[in-house]
Amino acid sequence: MNNNITIGGVVLKKTAALAPMAGVADRSYRLMCRKYGAAYTVSEMVSAKGICYSDKKTAELCTVTEGERPMGVQLFGSEPDFMAEAVKIVLDYDPDIIDINMGCPVPKVVNTGAGSSLMRDVPLAAEITEAAVKAAGNVPVTVKIRSGWTADSVNAVEMARALESSGAAAVVVHGRTRDQFYSGSADLGVIRAVKNAVNIPVIGNGDVTDSESCLKMYRETGCDLVMVGRGSYGNPFIFEEIEAALAGREYTPPSVEERMRVMLEHIRMMTDSSAKPEELAIHEARKHAAWYMNGYYGSAKFRGRCYQLSSYSEAEELAEEFIELQNSRMHKKIGETS
Numbered sequence: 001m002n003n004n005i006t007i008g009g010v011v012l013k014k015t016a017a018l019a020p021m022a023g024v025a026d027r028s029y030r031l032m033c034r035k036y037g038a039a040y041t042v043s044e045m046v047s048a049k050g051i052c053y054s055d056k057k058t059a060e061l062c063t064v065t066e067g068e069r070p071m072g073v074q075l076f077g078s079e080p081d082f083m084a085e086a087v088k089i090v091l092d093y094d095p096d097i098i099d100i101n102m103g104c105p106v107p108k109v110v111n112t113g114a115g116s117s118l119m120r121d122v123p124l125a126a127e128i129t130e131a132a133v134k135a136a137g138n139v140p141v142t143v144k145i146r147s148g149w150t151a152d153s154v155n156a157v158e159m160a161r162a163l164e165s166s167g168a169a170a171v172v173v174h175g176r177t178r179d180q181f182y183s184g185s186a187d188l189g190v191i192r193a194v195k196n197a198v199n200i201p202v203i204g205n206g207d208v209t210d211s212e213s214c215l216k217m218y219r220e221t222g223c224d225l226v227m228v229g230r231g232s233y234g235n236p237f238i239f240e241e242i243e244a245a246l247a248g249r250e251y252t253p254p255s256v257e258e259r260m261r262v263m264l265e266h267i268r269m270m271t272d273s274s275a276k277p278e279e280l281a282i283h284e285a286r287k288h289a290a291w292y293m294n295g296y297y298g299s300a301k302f303r304g305r306c307y308q309l310s311s312y313s314e315a316e317e318l319a320e321e322f323i324e325l326q327n328s329r330m331h332k333k334i335g336e337t338s
């Protein structure tokens, strides 16, 4: 397998990329995933219209730091003119790639005609893409789509062909319809059909939670790159695991001590990088803390406690207690079997 792919001149490792996730994959999250080998990161989605009206959050959302590169900035919108204007503004932040969101299922976005609503209007999707490509100059424009709007109107192939003709440098395909939101499972057949229909790189997305499901995505779709969303919750290590599997290397998952150390590093990054007071930053870190503890003995009980964290030092105490619980359980188990 070739170890790199190229999107409009941007070279990416052919391992796994981090999916854009609003409210989750912020700067600290992206940095952490890059540290563990994510091939590429994407910003949280940003409103094209919001940027044009100089939304205060623009700089925070669009800034690209060196540690996050290669990184895309993702825009959503339903009007070609606003999209073109927004692209020009985003170029000031020097992103490696500009991505357009045509997959978001939430009513707030869909009701404005943006996100996955564009799956129902291929000509407009193409027009938006063309406007963005023209405005972006040398910076490649990619588009993230779903398999379709409903099970009866799966049109990812038609959509991808139109986007390719409009100058898109790659497409990301999340193998679910808008109707499914995040339920059911991703349809790898649709991703394969898109891969067979276009010449630009196709990035496969949906339900990759470990190296096994990643290899399956590569094998069954022939995609050029895999993108991981929820599988990275509290688990930036997934990128390291995938890289090892693709290289045929043995992989040892991190110990609970290592996980807690990384969790604290992640929380510290959130409190340090945020302009908000520590208590507010910790509020946002609570879900991440709970995710890092997922799958372990007693994690359900600890989840409740994570959701009450109000300072970094409390997180440290909780991590210590969590490690003690896991170790005492292990000793008990060894005692039981010896």
Ligand SMILES: Cc1cc2nc3c(=O)[nH]c(=O)nc-3n(C[C@H](O)[C@H](O)[C@H](O)COP(=O)(O)O)c2cc1C
Residues within 6 Å of the ligand: 019, 020, 021, 022, 023, 024, 043, 044, 045, 074, 101, 102, 103, 104, 144, 174, 205, 206, 207, 208, 227, 228, 229, 230, 231
């Ligand atoms: C909390 C959350 C926020 C998301 N935000 C975005 C977003 O801003 N832009 C986007 O294109 N997709 C967004 N998505 C969709 C993901 O990028 C991805 O397509 C989806 O989660 C399926 O991949 P997965 O099964 O690996 O999670 C979001 C998903 C989640 C769960």
